[in-house]
Amino acid sequence: MSPSIIHTSNQSVSTNGHSNGHTNGSVSKKSSQHGGFGTRAIHVGSEPSEETGAVIPAISLSTTYKQDAVGVHKGYEYTRSLNPNRAALERTLAALESGGSYALTFASGSATTGIVLQSLGPGAHVLSVNDVYGGTFRYMTRVAKELQGLEVDFLDLENASDDEIIGAIRPNTKLVWIESPTNPTLRLIDIAKISRLAKSHPSQPLVLVDNTFLSPFYSSPLLLGADLVMHSMTKYINGHSDVLMGALILPASHRHLAVYEKLQFLQNASGAVPSPYDCWLAQRGAKTLHLRMKAHGENALQVARALQRSEHVEEVIYPGLKTHARNQLAYKSLSAHAKKFVDTFKPDDSDAPFDFPFSGMISFRIRGDEATAERFLTSTRLFTLAESLGGVESLAEHPARMTHGSIPPAERAILGIGDNLIRLSVGVEDADDLVEDVEQALELAVRSNA
Ligand SMILES: Cc1ncc(COP(=O)(O)O)c(C=O)c1O
Structure with missing residues (x-):
């Protein structure tokens, strides 16, 4: 055959x-x-x-x-x-x-x-x-x-x-x-x-x-x-x-x-x-990949900035943020079609570093331990606690115990996949609703530490 x-x-x-x-x-x-x-x-x-x-x-x-x-x-x-x-x-x-x-x-x-x-x-x-x-x-x-x-x-x-x-x-x-x-x-x-x-x-x-x-x-x-x-x-x-x-x-x-x-x-x-x-x-x-990817990127940028503003977050990892160590590489390696879209976010004529949409994935370290991370994951109303990513709906997960559980703990530690690391797949819902959801879940998760 x-x-x-x-x-x-x-x-x-x-x-x-x-x-x-x-x-x-x-x-x-x-x-x-x-x-x-x-x-x-x-x-x-x-x-x-x-x-x-x-x-x-x-x-x-x-x-x-x-x-x-x-x-x-x-x-x-x-x-x-x-x-x-x-x-x-x-x-x-x-x-x-x-x-x-x-x-x-x-x-x-x-x-x-x-x-x-x-x-x-x-x-x-x-x-x-x-x-x-x-x-x-x-x-x-x-x-x-x-x-x-x-x-x-x-x-x-x-x-x-x-x-x-x-x-x-x-x-x-x-x-x-x-x-x-x-x-x-x-x-x-x-x-x-x-x-x-x-x-x-x-x-x-x-x-x-x-x-x-x-x-x-x-x-x-x-x-x-x-x-x-x-x-x-x-x-x-x-x-x-x-x-x-x-x-x-x-x-x-x-x-x-x-x-x-x-x-x-x-x-x-x-x-x-x-x-x-x-x-x-x-x-x-x-057929709608281009439309969705722009929306994922715009929403992720808003959520990443909200996480950056929060006192309950130790570190936000999103290559589209100008604070990310490889923001310039992210910009340099964009496809020609993405660059056209991303350039509309430039504050002036100079190239990166600047904040721009870069797909919909964000990782962040919550201030706290595994229990704090778990409380965040069970406190969100729009972000669903689930494996996978890239769908129109927003998802959140705990890499150390979910997607990366098959990696030995010592290896995870070297890679920085700690117990307070949370991964978000930002969907294409309304950005304001997603930001509000993340902010309320952070409050609930970290306040209970006190
Ligand atoms: C980066 C990456 N590569 C490969 C895979 C495996 O794909 P699948 O789940 O379709 O077998 C995944 C799944 O999460 C992934 O995130």
């Missing part, structure tokens, strides 16, 4: 790498990178059906597709290999991630991580940022290292010197794994610098960026030199907390086409694929 076609952003390419001109009746004649971000989000992969005129794609639930003769079909054989909704969504994603050409979707962000690491083969070495999502850390240490024979090293890629980074790349290093901003302490990694260093090394490792926290709206890692971008689409891209999915996007080149084909083979072989219905939902979500 191997797929006989590969979908790129704006055309279908046969497995020998040549365009076969096949359009599946719905492929745009225009380049998928044509138009602004919002235009691409709404139109690429969502063209009116040539068959019925339907403006919104139909959901194709069929698991199998008719062949006119053996191997002669309309591009689809069996839904694990490819189906129309997945193909459409993958084209949307390739168009949204600037510099992207190939996209693949998976049943979750974690399945995506698994496939990437499996593709490297036993004996390969991975150099990862030390402050990764807990589930990624768990996969790298308990699965890739213990069960699949990979070697994994974690390094503080924010503060390591160029020599330390180069020195950590070995002859068998196949992948450098970046997550930026890191989760949950929102450290910023200089993607352009790490990509340059990786490319200067004889081992030529691929550089992957987990772009989940910023989404393709705020950051374009492929244009900064990364080879692969991954997303937990469960978060901002779908944006409505009702789909579990992951994605990979790669730029166009012979080297990247070969990587893409290997990953696509594993996508089909492992079967960790999203359902047509989930693809349809995620594509609907992606």
Whole structure:
């Protein structure tokens, strides 16, 4: 059941790498990178059906597709290999991630991580940022290292010197794994610098960026030199907390086409694929990504400033604040479309440091202990105490005991994931209501300490 076609952003390419001109009746004649971000989000992969005129794609639930003769079909054989909704969504994603050409979707962000690491083969070495999502850390240490024979090293890629980074790349290093901003302490990694260093090394490792926290709206890692971008689409891209999915996007080149084909083979072989219905939902979500990301950023900035004003808060971590140590790097690494939006927040003509929207994630240290943090988390009225992030509704969580509970305590202490650290995913409700909610919960949580 191997797929006989590969979908790129704006055309279908046969497995020998040549365009076969096949359009599946719905492929745009225009380049998928044509138009602004919002235009691409709404139109690429969502063209009116040539068959019925339907403006919104139909959901194709069929698991199998008719062949006119053996191997002669309309591009689809069996839904694990490819189906129309997945193909459409993958084209949307390739168009949204600037510099992207190939996209693949998976049943979750974690399945995506698994496939990437499996593709490297036993004996390969991975150099990862030390402050990764807990589930990624768990996969790298308990699965890739213990069960699949990979070697994994974690390094503080924010503060390591160029020599330390180069020195950590070995002859068998196949992948450098970046997550930026890191989760949950929102450290910023200089993607352009790490990509340059990786490319200067004889081992030529691929550089992957987990772009989940910023989404393709705020950051374009492929244009900064990364080879692969991954997303937990469960978060901002779908944006409505009702789909579990992951994605990979790669730029166009012979080297990247070969990587893409290997990953696509594993996508089909492992079967960790999203359902047509989930693809349809995620594509609907992606159409408003630009609108939501602006609103998440504006609201987060207001909430971050309110936290900064509060005597009940020890430290606020939001890279969009001018007080954040990497505010200038955050500004410098914005995508072109985000920069246009962010520049409207500039107080004058000079560049950062200044306060600007930078996605919707904030972490802060409440003045108090674990019990104080827990009281905050159970005192909010709008922020729901729950794992995950990136949905339209605001969420709050306790990383040490929730999302990062799988990281050993000693490691958590090194990373600064203390008992009084709280992570907020700021939604798109009215900003004033969110600020009021946070302020009243802080009062309730910290006053009880007295
Ligand atoms: C940054 C990041 N990467 C990857 C994942 C894993 O994604 P999923 O939950 O879709 O498997 C998450 C989940 O929280 C995440 O926050």
